Amino acid sequence: MLKWKYNKTVLLPEGSAMWGKMRKIKRIKWTRDDTELTLLALPTFIWYILFSFLPMFGVIIAFKRYQIFPGKSFLYNIIHSEWVGFDNFEYLIKSNSLYILLRNTLGYNFVFIVLGIVIPVTLAIMISLIYSKRKSKVYQTAMFFPHFLSWVVVSYFVYAFLSYDKGIVNILIKHFGKEPVQWYMEPKYWPYILVFMSMWKSVGYNMVVYLASITGIDPSLYEAAVVDGASKWQQVKHITIPSLKPVVIMMFILNTGKIFYSDFGLFYQVTRGIPASLYNVASTIDTYVYNALLSSTPIGMTSAATVFQSVACCITILLANWLVKKIDEDYAII
Numbered sequence: 001m002l003k004w005k006y007n008k009t010v011l012l013p014e015g016s017a018m019w020g021k022m023r024k025i026k027r028i029k030w031t032r033d034d035t036e037l038t039l040l041a042l043p044t045f046i047w048y049i050l051f052s053f054l055p056m057f058g059v060i061i062a063f064k065r066y067q068i069f070p071g072k073s074f075l076y077n078i079i080h081s082e083w084v085g086f087d088n089f090e091y092l093i094k095s096n097s098l099y100i101l102l103r104n105t106l107g108y109n110f111v112f113i114v115l116g117i118v119i120p121v122t123l124a125i126m127i128s129l130i131y132s133k134r135k136s137k138v139y140q141t142a143m144f145f146p147h148f149l150s151w152v153v154v155s156y157f158v159y160a161f162l163s164y165d166k167g168i169v170n171i172l173i174k175h176f177g178k179e180p181v182q183w184y185m186e187p188k189y190w191p192y193i194l195v196f197m198s199m200w201k202s203v204g205y206n207m208v209v210y211l212a213s214i215t216g217i218d219p220s221l222y223e224a225a226v227v228d229g230a231s232k233w234q235q236v237k238h239i240t241i242p243s244l245k246p247v248v249i250m251m252f253i254l255n256t257g258k259i260f261y262s263d264f265g266l267f268y269q270v271t272r273g274i275p276a277s278l279y280n281v282a283s284t285i286d287t288y289v290y291n292a293l294l295s296s297t298p299i300g301m302t303s304a305a306t307v308f309q310s311v312a313c314c315i316t317i318l319l320a321n322w323l324v325k326k327i328d329e330d331y332a333i334i
Helices: 017-024 030-061 074-080 087-093 096-128 135-146 151-162 168-175 189-217 219-227 231-258 264-269 276-282 285-294 299-327
Strands: 004-007 010-013
Touching: 030 087, 030 299, 074 189, 087 299, 096 135, 096 189, 096 231, 096 276, 096 285, 135 189, 151 168, 151 189, 151 264, 189 231, 189 264, 189 276, 231 299, 264 276, 264 285, 285 299
Parallel strands: none
Antiparallel strands: 004 010
């Protein structure tokens, strides 16, 4: 007659194969390594709680007519302000500038995403083919250096070139007998200037990311290709580029998730505060919210614009990931 033993959640006959396996399963214990890793991650966890999750409570401002009550705290003001629902979103939706803001924000970011993949990948492949390691490091450093410069500093460099009176470009133009250009009054040049400055500052960082991926490719693949008589172009086409595909897709998804955001320093600092003459070509959602905060616009309305921006970015990154998942599920990040 079999003897039955109760093992936590199931009733098993003693001596059965399943009973023997269940007895071998040991209970997972908290180890010293778990404690050390937890303590190591604790500062980051606390930082995210304090500066990423707690401030999200302020999203409620977008749905209220925020008022300041004399002598009361910020939290009290939020709680006791009138609830207006989606009325604050009408400020952005019904704005005459909405088309310009969306066109500039999406248009520039689309160009940045495309060029931000093509140019860095091309440069990374070219540098990986340089035999001299010293020259390769010099080129990497030279292209990576602009990434560390503040847009405030860069804006003065740009002004040194484009100033009407003493700008280097206008000095050269006058040297050849032409009339100087008032660059900050001519909007037709600025789409090209902004794209160029964005690539100048970001291409080095992105190039290093792709170059690190190239250095991780198995050298035996190139050795086998050389033995088979493959040229440099054939090696790049059939080995390097396919190996970079996962990184390129990941960078594409991450950059697509920020397509409704703009680099505030690029559009506001480089244009020297977006003068009226450049409003149609340099204004984005970020600069619009900033200017609204400086004016008498209610805080709830500007908050609604940022909430709209965040939700749109979230939807965009989910759509981009869904599209990639449909094409090749292995390359999706969610």
